[in-house]
Amino acid sequence: MSEMSAMNRKLIQTLAETISKQVEHFNKTEVACLIREFDVLLGEPTVPGRAASGLDRGRFRSILHNSFGMTDDMIMDGVFRTFDKDNDGFISMKEWIEGLSVFLRGTLDEKIKYCFHVYDLNGDNYISREEMFHMLKNSLIRQPTEEDPDEGIKDLVEITLKKMDHDHDGRLSFADFENAVREENLLLEAFGTCLPDTAGIEIFEQHVFQDQLDQW
Numbered sequence: 001m002s003e004m005s006a007m008n009r010k011l012i013q014t015l016a017e018t019i020s021k022q023v024e025h026f027n028k029t030e031v032a033c034l035i036r037e038f039d040v041l042l043g044e045p046t047v048p049g050r051a052a053s054g055l056d057r058g059r060f061r062s063i064l065h066n067s068f069g070m071t072d073d074m075i076m077d078g079v080f081r082t083f084d085k086d087n088d089g090f091i092s093m094k095e096w097i098e099g100l101s102v103f104l105r106g107t108l109d110e111k112i113k114y115c116f117h118v119y120d121l122n123g124d125n126y127i128s129r130e131e132m133f134h135m136l137k138n139s140l141i142r143q144p145t146e147e148d149p150d151e152g153i154k155d156l157v158e159i160t161l162k163k164m165d166h167d168h169d170g171r172l173s174f175a176d177f178e179n180a181v182r183e184e185n186l187l188l189e190a191f192g193t194c195l196p197d198t199a200g201i202e203i204f205e206q207h208v209f210q211d212q213l214d215q216w
């Protein structure tokens, strides 16, 4: 073992120790694995004293696509925005681990917040008619026989509002969304798939946690 990799290992352990105290759902070993995976994805090692860069939109989207089968651009941008908490255009190591803790292992409460944020495309804390329309239009498979597919989507927006807009102001606040999802959990991903399925989670966790530990 070279001196460099010993130093890296020590650094990763120290970082993992700190981060695992601040982030839910992952133990110290798992955080260490996620740091290593982050470095691999970033394509450069963690070097002490250097400003940490992060995953840019393109790199992050290819992870969502390759590891979790996501294809919807609007949703993937929303997931990126939700991970990139400080909105600097990069997902830092901390943002990566915090994001994944909800993405892979979040409680219903955490997932409700996460999905609402993904669906609030312009970040004004409401899901508007227009936002619903765009997301539903994007995620639905178009019926070629339909004369005016937009009409069908508009109807669907109105049906959805009727079901979810508790305070009847024509848009979904976080409280509207939260109430509706608590009553009917299937509404969590009403506007597009933004969470991985069980198989996707298993494969990713297997790859990151098991395969990497085997190499240590």
Ligand SMILES: [Ca+2]
Residues within 6 Å of the ligand: 054, 084, 085, 086, 087, 088, 089, 090, 091, 092, 095
């Ligand atoms: Ca960031």
Ligand SMILES: [Ca+2]
Residues within 6 Å of the ligand: 120, 121, 122, 123, 124, 125, 126, 127, 128, 131
């Ligand atoms: Ca909005």
